Amino acid sequence: MGIVVTMAFSVSATAVLSEVWSKEWKTLLLSLQVTAPFLQVGGVLLMTLLSWPIALHFFRLNKRVHQVCLLGVYMSVLFSLYLVPLAMYSPCIREAGTLGPKPTLLGRRGAPMLAPENTLMSFESAVEAGVDGFETDVTISADGVPFVMHDLTLQRTTNVEEVFPNRTHTPAALFTWSDVQQLNAGAWFLSWDPFGTVSSLSPKQRALAANQTVPSLEEVLDVANRTGRTVLFDLRQPPPGHPYRDNYLNITLDLIHTHINSSQVLWLPSDQREEIQQVDPELQQTAGRTASIQELQDNHITTLNLHYSTMSLQHVSKYRSVNISVNLYVVNQPWLYSLAWCSGASSVTTNNMLLRDIHTPLLLVTPEQYSVIWVLTDLVSAALIVCVFIFHWWRERGLHFWSGSRQTHETRPYSKFRTELSDVWSISSENVRTELRTPSTLNTITEE
Secondary structure, three states: OHHHHHHHHHHHHHHHHHHOOOOOOHHHHHHHHHHHHHHHHHHHHHHHHHHHHHHHHHHHOOOOHHHHHHHHHHHHHHHHHHHHHHOOOOOEOOOOOOOOOOEEEEEEEEOOOOOOOOEEEEEEHHHHOOOOOOEEEEEEOOOOEEEEEEOEOOOOOOHHHHHHHHOOEHHHOOOHHHHHOOOOOHHHHHOOOOOOOHHOHHHHHHHHOOOOOOOEEEHHHHHHHOOOOOEEEEEEEOOOOOOOOOOOOHHHHHHHHHOOOHEEEEOOOOOOOOHHHHHHHOOOEEEEEOHHHHHHHHHOOEEEEEHOOOOOOOHHHHHOOOOOOEEEEEOOHHHHHHHHHHHHEEEEEOOHHHHHHOOOOOOEEEEHHHHHHHHHHHHHHHHHHHHHHHHHHHHHHHHHHHHHHEEEEHHHHHHHHHHHHHHHHHHHHHOOOOOHOOOHHHHHHHHH
């Protein structure tokens, strides 16, 4: 019953997690590329520890069929773990000297763990943290001013509910720039504390964060130009009926030409890419999806901006062989950054500025080093398991020997003699009790 309940719970939990974490399974599979070599060692260690109770029960089972089933299942799992490395793949198991350069960091909406996202404080904090560029999203206001805003509305990152209570759900592109400038874009960060990092800010930093406003694209480009950073941004087309729906690309291009070197801009919008390339060939044309090399080259693509779940050493190497770099988003964990490094990614978009302190990939080993670890682990495990089974065989044989010896002694003449003495003693005791009950005996005892 316990096994049935456990299996039912496991199946139900797996079904629920598959639905809730459908997007996380790819992350789990990717994590195995880094951790699988060491999980295999842990699995072998666990099976080695289990050899003690397995051997104990094996030698105590009475039926040969049960012994065969128990040992068969155990040995199948054990040998599977022994041979797992033959089918294992990890880009971090590689020859010495073949590791590419460390991926550069693009601050996602600035440095959102250190300041309110998409604010000047956030971009300045990203520069101080040592990132190589920014990633952001651009919206065109109702009067034709490009400004940075990730969401379709202003509700999450501003106090639009207080300033314009009747326009809370209005698209951000339908606000004029003067309207947007009236909004506070930092107070929400202090109250929500989205990354749990507000407590690390000084009183001066908190005061600065509380007074942030929504910056224009012009201000962000000025920061990038002044500090020599690159800018990767997605440009959202204004909704139908917007006065600048048809020429929003030209407005943005004019702003770029007057505030930053075009070679510092990773141009992600796919609309009218051919015309944009002709107008400004120095822009780094960037695609947000994979395609054949021929198609990418025809569109003058120099960078691919892809989700980290799509990365593989083969794909990245294929693109880099034709001078197409790969940027992966959103990479926040050190193990994921290590995997991106081993896979050959040129850059990553991140919220975590501490990734700059990683100077070598986690769990990086050469094939020879891992082969030594693998073989030694398997040999030591096999030797220990054999010793455990021999010990339990000897122990159970000893118990049977002493038990059989005791039974042999019970059948010898000594045992018969001991039984006869016991019978004599029992008869004598009974006679004494009978005599004590007679009247003459009682009178004698009373007189004495």
